[in-house]
Amino acid sequence: MSQLYDLKVLIETTIKDKGMDSAQVRGEIALKAGRLLSFISPTTPDDPAGVAKLKQAIKEVLNINA
Amino acid sequence: MNYKSIQAKVLIALVVCLVLGTGCVVGLMHYFTVQNSRGLATEAATGSQKLFTILEAREVSKMTAVSDALVINTQVRDAFTARDRSRLLALTAPLYPQLKSEGITNWMFHTSEPDMSVFLRLHNPAKFGDHLNRFFDKEVARTHAIVSGNELAKAGFAVRIIRPVYDSKGAVTGYVELGEELGQFMRAMKSQTGDDYGLLLNKKFVNKQFWSDSSATLKRRDNWDDNAGFVVADRTTVNDNIIKFQGDLATVPEDGSVLEQYQDGSSVFVRAIFPIRDAAGNTVGAMFVVRDITAVYTTMRKTQNILLVLTFVSLSGGILIMLTLLNRFIFKRLKHILTAATRLVGGDFETEIKTDSEDEVGQLEQLFEQFRNIFVSVLADISATQAPK
Numbered sequence: 001m002s003q004l005y006d007l008k009v010l011i012e013t014t015i016k017d018k019g020m021d022s023a024q025v026r027g028e029i030a031l032k033a034g035r036l037l038s039f040i041s042p043t044t045p046d047d048p049a050g051v052a053k054l055k056q057a058i059k060e061v062l063n064i065n066a
Numbered sequence: 067m068n069y070k071s072i073q074a075k076v077l078i079a080l081v082v083c084l085v086l087g088t089g090c091v092v093g094l095m096h097y098f099t100v101q102n103s104r105g106l107a108t109e110a111a112t113g114s115q116k117l118f119t120i121l122e123a124r125e126v127s128k129m130t131a132v133s134d135a136l137v138i139n140t141q142v143r144d145a146f147t148a149r150d151r152s153r154l155l156a157l158t159a160p161l162y163p164q165l166k167s168e169g170i171t172n173w174m175f176h177t178s179e180p181d182m183s184v185f186l187r188l189h190n191p192a193k194f195g196d197h198l199n200r201f202f203d204k205e206v207a208r209t210h211a212i213v214s215g216n217e218l219a220k221a222g223f224a225v226r227i228i229r230p231v232y233d234s235k236g237a238v239t240g241y242v243e244l245g246e247e248l249g250q251f252m253r254a255m256k257s258q259t260g261d262d263y264g265l266l267l268n269k270k271f272v273n274k275q276f277w278s279d280s281s282a283t284l285k286r287r288d289n290w291d292d293n294a295g296f297v298v299a300d301r302t303t304v305n306d307n308i309i310k311f312q313g314d315l316a317t318v319p320e321d322g323s324v325l326e327q328y329q330d331g332s333s334v335f336v337r338a339i340f341p342i343r344d345a346a347g348n349t350v351g352a353m354f355v356v357r358d359i360t361a362v363y364t365t366m367r368k369t370q371n372i373l374l375v376l377t378f379v380s381l382s383g384g385i386l387i388m389l390t391l392l393n394r395f396i397f398k399r400l401k402h403i404l405t406a407a408t409r410l411v412g413g414d415f416e417t418e419i420k421t422d423s424e425d426e427v428g429q430l431e432q433l434f435e436q437f438r439n440i441f442v443s444v445l446a447d448i449s450a451t452q453a454p455k
Contacts, residue, residue, distance in 0.1 A: 022412065022413070023408075023409040023412035023413050023414030023417075024405070024408060024409055024412055024414075025412065026411075026412030026413055027407075027408035027409050027410065027411040027412025027413075027414070028408055028412070029412075030411045030412060031408060031411055036411065037412075037413070038413055038445070039448075
């Protein structure tokens with residue numbers, strides 16, 4: 001599985017655990033990361049820049065270090 | 067609050083408008099208060115000057131009428147022509163108290179030129195034979211006509227008239243002079259206007275010894291050394307504020323001028339000045355006028371405060387209404403679009419933005435809704451393409 005997909009799973013788990021508004025939080029992260037989370041699948045290839053941007057977005061929105 | 071937002075910038079701009087608007091009103095009100103105070107002081111100066119002129123003319127007219135009656139009195143005329151001082155005193159002394167009660171405090175008979183000495187002083191019969199040598203004496207000797215105006219004598223600074231007395235053959239046998247002290251004028255003016263007055267004389271026109279003698283005659287303190295350039299001839303108040311003056315009395319404008327506005331305790335006063343001329347036309351001094359403007363000033367300040375509060379309240383109300391309208395018609399709707407866009411990207415394809423507004427934000431809402439529909443449609447197509455067959 002790709003690193004991007006792992007991060008997507010982390011996001012969804014955190015949203016579920018914290019009872020957050022899923023669409024809102026996913027939207028904020030997607031806008032900051034510059035990619036739609038819906039399009040990230042286990043086979044999505046990693047690219048270092050995309051991973052870094054998604055990690056940064058997670059940190060800013062969810063305040064956790066991925 | 068996000069200080070980069072338009073909402074914050076608009077709020078800051080409106081607060082600046084509020085401060086500027088209130089500041090402008092305060093400035094304007096202060097300007098009007100100063101102008102009104104100055105107007106009151108100007109009115110005090112011009113009004114008092116006119117009143118002084120009217121009183122002067124009225125008293126000159128009265129003294130002229132009295133002198134008319136005197137010079138046609140053959141007994142008085144004959145006694146004066148005969149230089150019979152005792153008889154002249156006997157004839158005129160009974161009249162003096164009555165004239166004095168009318169304000170005519172100075173009454174003199176002068177011999178004719180070239181001697182022109184004082185033959186009889188009704189207000190001081192024991193003193194006679196002296197030469198006054200004033201402009202008045204020279205002018206009446208030159209013209210043999212009535213001369214009137216203000217003149218300083220040992221009995222004080224007074225408005226006087228002097229006129230020739232003719233004997234039975236029509237020759238000038240001497241002169242009769244009547245005078246009223248200006249101090250009486252000031253008290254009469256005070257009773258009419260409520261203002262306080264102070265009369266200052268330029269030392270250039272007053273002889274020190276003469277002033278000292280005059281002070282002794284009037285039984286007042288010799289105040290010659292109190293001030294450098296002038297002496298205080300009279301005043302209607304003991305308050306020294308009325309006579310504070312640093313300039314040159316000779317330069318006081320013809321129509322008078324406003325000196326200052328000042329506070330004494332809880333009272334507010336304006337002070338003005340107008341010139342006083344003697345019979346020769348010299349500006350020998352000035353009359354100071356002090357008007358209590360406390361009532362008017364208090365009313366102006368009260369009005370100022372009411373206007374200030376009204377301005378602040380109305381501007382604040384206007385700002386509140388404007389912010390409410392901006393929030394309702396712009397900021398709230400923009401925030402809704404932002405939220406919908408974010409949720410759309412987050413996978414919520416159901417949040418529609420319904421609008422029937424045709425304003426600028428309404429056009430943006432319609433555009434967003436069209437974009438949302440296209441976006442959802444594209445995503446559905448992509449999902450169908452990627453779905454396992």
